[in-house]
Amino acid sequence: MMDINELHEKIKDKQARLAVIGLGYVGLPVAAMFADAGFNVTGVEIIAERVEKINNGISPIEGDEPGLAELLERVIKTGRLRATLNYEDLRDHDVILIDVETPVDDQNIPRYEALRSVLKSLGSVLKDGALVIVESTVAPGTINQLVLPLLEKHTGKKLNEGFFLGICPERVMPGKLLKNLSTLSRVAGGMTPETSQAMISLYGYIVQADLDPADCITAELVKTTENAYRDVQIAFANEVALICEAAGGDVWKVRELVNKSPMRHMHLPGAGVGGHCIPKDPWLLAYGANGKDVVLRIIPAAREVNNTMPLHMIKLLENALAQVGKPLLDARIAVLGYAYLENSDDTRNSPTRSLVARLYELGAQPVIHDPWIPEYDGDVFERIKGCDAVVLMVAHSEYRTLDLARLKSVLRLPVLVDGRHVFSAAQADAVGLTYRGVGQGWE
Numbered sequence: 001m002m003d004i005n006e007l008h009e010k011i012k013d014k015q016a017r018l019a020v021i022g023l024g025y026v027g028l029p030v031a032a033m034f035a036d037a038g039f040n041v042t043g044v045e046i047i048a049e050r051v052e053k054i055n056n057g058i059s060p061i062e063g064d065e066p067g068l069a070e071l072l073e074r075v076i077k078t079g080r081l082r083a084t085l086n087y088e089d090l091r092d093h094d095v096i097l098i099d100v101e102t103p104v105d106d107q108n109i110p111r112y113e114a115l116r117s118v119l120k121s122l123g124s125v126l127k128d129g130a131l132v133i134v135e136s137t138v139a140p141g142t143i144n145q146l147v148l149p150l151l152e153k154h155t156g157k158k159l160n161e162g163f164f165l166g167i168c169p170e171r172v173m174p175g176k177l178l179k180n181l182s183t184l185s186r187v188a189g190g191m192t193p194e195t196s197q198a199m200i201s202l203y204g205y206i207v208q209a210d211l212d213p214a215d216c217i218t219a220e221l222v223k224t225t226e227n228a229y230r231d232v233q234i235a236f237a238n239e240v241a242l243i244c245e246a247a248g249g250d251v252w253k254v255r256e257l258v259n260k261s262p263m264r265h266m267h268l269p270g271a272g273v274g275g276h277c278i279p280k281d282p283w284l285l286a287y288g289a290n291g292k293d294v295v296l297r298i299i300p301a302a303r304e305v306n307n308t309m310p311l312h313m314i315k316l317l318e319n320a321l322a323q324v325g326k327p328l329l330d331a332r333i334a335v336l337g338y339a340y341l342e343n344s345d346d347t348r349n350s351p352t353r354s355l356v357a358r359l360y361e362l363g364a365q366p367v368i369h370d371p372w373i374p375e376y377d378g379d380v381f382e383r384i385k386g387c388d389a390v391v392l393m394v395a396h397s398e399y400r401t402l403d404l405a406r407l408k409s410v411l412r413l414p415v416l417v418d419g420r421h422v423f424s425a426a427q428a429d430a431v432g433l434t435y436r437g438v439g440q441g442w443e
């Protein structure tokens with residue numbers, strides 16, 4: 001029978017060999033930070049091109065990620081981080097962090113193919129006494145009901161005898177990966193209190209914030225709840241925005257004044273919610289009640305509200321075009337921003353994708369620009385030239401400094417629809433643009 005205390009000492013001495021499985025937005029910075037903290041880290045990926053880039057010290061993440069490229073170059077040079085496609089390389093590893101994607105399907109059911117595949121691959125290589133930590137976001141109950149039985153089955157080892165298990169969900173977001181990793185508190189969910197303590201010692205090397213011990217179900221619930229909270233709050237802000245438009249008010253002014261009232265934290269409305277996490281984590285939380293006699297109303301309603309915001313942008317567009325006497329059919333529409341987040345290259349669940357699909361359905365001709373996505377980058381004014389309207393979907397820095405007079409001069413018709421409150425109606429008006437913005441009424 002193995003003893004977690006032995007491993008705990010190895011972690012404290014940085015003698016534990018670490019593996020990070022899945023070198024995406026989360027796994028790559030985690031692996032690099034542990035390597036920088038002095039651990040020997042092996043990163044495992046299934047995408048060969050990613051492995052090659054990382055081993056050459058080049059970050060595969062194209063978005064603005066302060067410090068990551070330099071950190072990666074440094075830890076690859078020291079030899080403390082190495083990426084591989086081969087699970088055989090993990091045979092002598094003491095701690096395995098799992099950072100693979102955990103999406104939901106079109107019925108909003110969790111899809112754990114990547115996680116299942118990792119657990120299977122670990123079966124023949126997991127060292128006796130290793131600690132497996134899931135960092136991916138999973139539905140409440142997944143560690144106990146899926147990860148534990150699969151690990152026991154594939155490894156032939158028993159929990160707390162042949163291996164230890166925990167979950168420490170990540171709280172990062174693209175654009176702030178390193179900052180969030182080091183400054184945001186984490187929940188260290190262990191299958192035993194001793195496992196949580198070993199995890200706390202480990203994360204203490206990279207996290208300068210609270211590390212709270214908990215059981216696994218609590219850690220799973222906390223992570224999915226925090227993202228569902230955000231989705232519900234954004235949906236509320238979006239619904240208020242729709243009311244402000246209808247009532248002839250300005251949601252931005254309303255929000256500012258509402259938030260002066262104690263205990264009010266109204267979120268930002270906008271053109272939609274995207275990314276790998278916020279659109280699916282509420283469904284992961286909801287899945288925690290799956291098969292039980294619980295009726296969920298708010299979480300599904302919030303998802304619906306947020307999913308309809310890109311379509312609402314089209315309503316605003318049609319309305320503004322009508323004001324200048326142009327139907328949407330055959331109109332050439334410049335769409336600014338294809339990532340889901342400002343200054344990011346992450347296009348997963350991008351609201352712009354829904355907008356563009358609907359524009360095509362309605363017979364319009366979208367012309368996409370995004371400075372962070374090679375397929376759509378280039379000169380923004382060249383892209384806008386000859387279009388009938390601009391629809392701003394993402395508040396990339398480049399768009400915040402756009403010269404509106406020049407924008408108007410290259411457009412065929414003077415229409416600007418702003419989904420992120422980058423410009424005010426007054427700024428647009430000053431150069432003669434017909435303006436519509438989410439949450440802003442017009443006459």
Ligand SMILES: NC(=O)c1ccc[n+]([C@@H]2O[C@H](COP(=O)([O-])OP(=O)(O)OC[C@H]3O[C@@H](n4cnc5c(N)ncnc54)[C@H](O)[C@@H]3O)[C@@H](O)[C@H]2O)c1
Nearest residue numbers: 022024025026045046100101102114136137170172173174
């Ligand atoms: N992106 C975020 O901002 C964020 C924030 C907090 C938590 N999370 C959670 O972290 C997890 C990872 O998210 P991400 O954004 O880094 O995803 P990602 O898609 O960027 O990275 C996952 C990586 O895992 C690799 N992979 C898949 N199957 C594999 C396998 N069998 N073996 C080895 N590698 C494999 C993929 O090729 C990919 O590179 C998800 O559960 C997500 O919900 C993400």
